[in-house]
Amino acid sequence: MGSSVEQIKERLSVNDVVGSYVKLEKAGSNYKARCPFHNEKTPSFFVSPSRGSYYCFGCNAKGDIFSFVEQFEGLDFVGALKVLAQRAGVELVRENPKAKSEKDRLYAVLEVATEFFEKSFTADTEAKEYLAKRGVKEETVKNWRLGFAPDSWRALYDELVKKGFSPDEMIKAGLVKKSDKAGGGFYDMFRGRVMFPIFDSSERVIGFSARILPRLDDGKTGKYINSPETALFNKSRVLYGLNKAKFDIRKRDYSIMVEGQMDLVMSHQAGFTNTVAVSGTALSSDTVSDGAVTNLGLAQRLSNNIILAFDSDEAGFKASGRNAKIALSLGMDVKVAKMPKDDDPADIILRDSEEWKMIIKNSKHVIDFSLETLLEKNLESRKLGMEVQALILPYIKALKSAIDQSHFVTKVSKATAIKEEALWAELKKVVVPETSATPMEQSGVGKTSSTDMNKRSAILKKLLGIILWQEGEAKSTIDPKALRINLQEILGPERFNELFASTLPTKNDIVFEAEMSFQHASNLEPEISELLINLEIETIDVKLSDAIKRVYDTKVGEGNSDDITLVHKLSVRREELKNRRRG
Incomplete structure (x- = not known):
């Protein structure tokens, strides 16, 4: 087995293997990417071809091609060995x-x-x-x-x-x-x-x-x-068809989830090779369970986007709703495909694969889909309010992000003419049944997670590193003084000075990381602009979480219009920043 390992390493480079799972960008003699093992918006994950290894400055994940495949796909060493042997064309010697x-x-x-x-x-x-x-x-x-x-x-x-x-x-x-x-x-x-x-x-x-x-x-x-x-x-650690769909999910940046085995094989037969099925398995409400990656955790590592395409019968409707809430609670972007009555994916594909293609293309976010379906009923205002409470608010409560909750509360308010204050009041009462957590824990509202802290810390470390690096250059490529002013405007002068002082003991490491990340960038300005936008968004997110927590903590009827106004204002600013980032 040792010789097989060496043969595989000789035939497969670390950048080819890692690059088949995540998008790599050249960074001098190395490569960089957003780390697949923790959430981040700016790359802190580096791959070194000369060393045959990878390292993440954000979460300290490191190793070679075998440990990467093990960690990414949730396999043991033998499983990773088999995956890589197939890619390398190395025949594994059968054991006794x-x-x-x-x-x-x-x-x-x-x-x-x-x-x-x-x-x-x-x-x-x-x-x-x-x-x-x-x-x-x-x-x-x-x-x-x-x-x-x-x-x-x-x-x-x-x-x-x-x-x-x-x-x-x-x-x-x-x-x-x-x-x-x-x-x-x-x-x-x-x-x-x-x-x-x-x-x-x-x-x-x-x-x-x-x-x-x-x-x-x-x-x-x-x-x-x-x-x-x-x-x-283990039913919570496998999705039927993920073994064949994984690379196309990564390539297309979304997965299609169907119910049955026949739906799955017919989808792949028709070219929808990023499809997985839940039949025979059970979706887990966590990304990691007992130290092992769960089925949705594996799918989420390949892409955060998922389209649910379940049967149009009552069982399919219930399964779609249940699985949508689980995926939403993990922070995934969940869309729903509108299925013709009394049809399932296998029947549609057999009849006309182009029809299935259009159904997938026209899928909508589960909350938008549910809201549109509800509005089509033309219900009188009281009945509409009851239906929103029963059908829409549980999805909003399942959202992991308080910011996303704020976005959809505003959207539902505009579409239904129900006041935001009323929606927030009812949202407090909603309990998502998939987990045993409290309502506050289920939604993540008011909590600044370690992941969120890591995001802000990583962005700040990069920006402070750029300042220190550029200040030490004989001829700087950007104006570090202007960058200092930008950071002070976002963080406040006092907070900026505290953070800057805290970096001095590790100045050499921070400068080295900044130099490694950006020394080959032809133009640093766009990189810095994106980092500043991301930092302001993360800062707004903290303020939003705090404001929404106060909304949740205020008893119904006591009045919290100031906080709701602040939530609305911050949400609008956040959307402006996101649009600027897209532009």
Whole structure:
């Protein structure tokens, strides 16, 4: 395995590997980027080709190509090794099966089971006709390794016994069950079903989702059943299809989330290769759980933008709302695709892939979508207020950012003629049910998170570093005195002097980082202008959070019009700065 590692490192440069996940910019002999492991608006993440490593000045993440893939994709070392070996064209030498660990044996038994299901599919006419009728092509069947579990109690069990696997290993992999009857034996978990293998990011099979053949569906057994949770398969850490969608999500900067397996494979077949599915998994309300990256955490690292495209039935509507609130609470930008009545993505794509393309193109932010849908009903004012309270405010409460809450409160007020004071009063009462946190904790209102502190600190460190660096140059490329004045206007003279004095003990390090970041910039002015805008936005965000906290803390009826006016004023200024940044 050691020689394989060396071969991979010889064939893959650190900038090529990291650059396939994040956008890198040349910075002299190195590269820089926004760090994928913490939120930041200005790059503090550096990649050194000569050293074969990366380092983030913001969060101290560091390592080589293996540790990067491990951390980014939530894999163990073997998983990262497999991902990189495939990219490098290096064949990994098979280990002695007897020397494998228990975890390795579980991967092995799932791989053998997948091969068995694939072989069984080729011999079953009914299963092949079912998928062909749904529009699934042979190439797609092979690409996704779709299979068939025979309608037999022990077909898989007998095959795995022949291959040398124990009943205990089969149970731990979620492939068989033991009969509850006295003296009863073992039987297959999946019978008479089309099999959809679920993969981790390195293409290893970790579980299955299975669809019963229509002829065998008696309405008593589930249409779809999924693997139980195992040592390999944790439903909150995997999204069906993410193994194939990850690079296109990164490339297109958004993911499409559908409900079912068929929706997923048909989407990829039609070219929508940035699609993932929730079926067989469970969205987590955190980005990291028990030290491991969750499914939405992985998707968010690839892109913060997501489009929910669930079925138009009641179950799909509820699932869309539930998942939208979870994604919003993680700080993601969530859009919803408007689905035709009684249609699902697989049916639409089979009928006309161009129709599906337009549905995705016309998707809208979940709050805008919900608000427009509500306004189309032309309700009288009292009923409209009740619907806003029930349907719109929970989404606003789920927003991680108090600033975003302020934006949408203003928007809803303008669209419905409901006063902002009334909306804020009702928003206080909303409890988002997905987490056990208090309403204040759920929304993040009034809290200055460590991430927010890190953002401001990183921006300030860069700006102060530029001042110190340029003041020490014989011929400066910008006017450091003017930059000092700009910072004093944003922070206030007293706060600026305090911060400037605090940097002096680490002056050399700060100057070095500024020089590393900006010495090759042909024109520093645009870089500084963006940093100043970002700093003012971050400063406004602190003031907004404090003002909104006071709004929340004030009891209903006690009056807080001054704070609401301040929130409105700060929100307008923030929007002006964002527009200037876009321009």
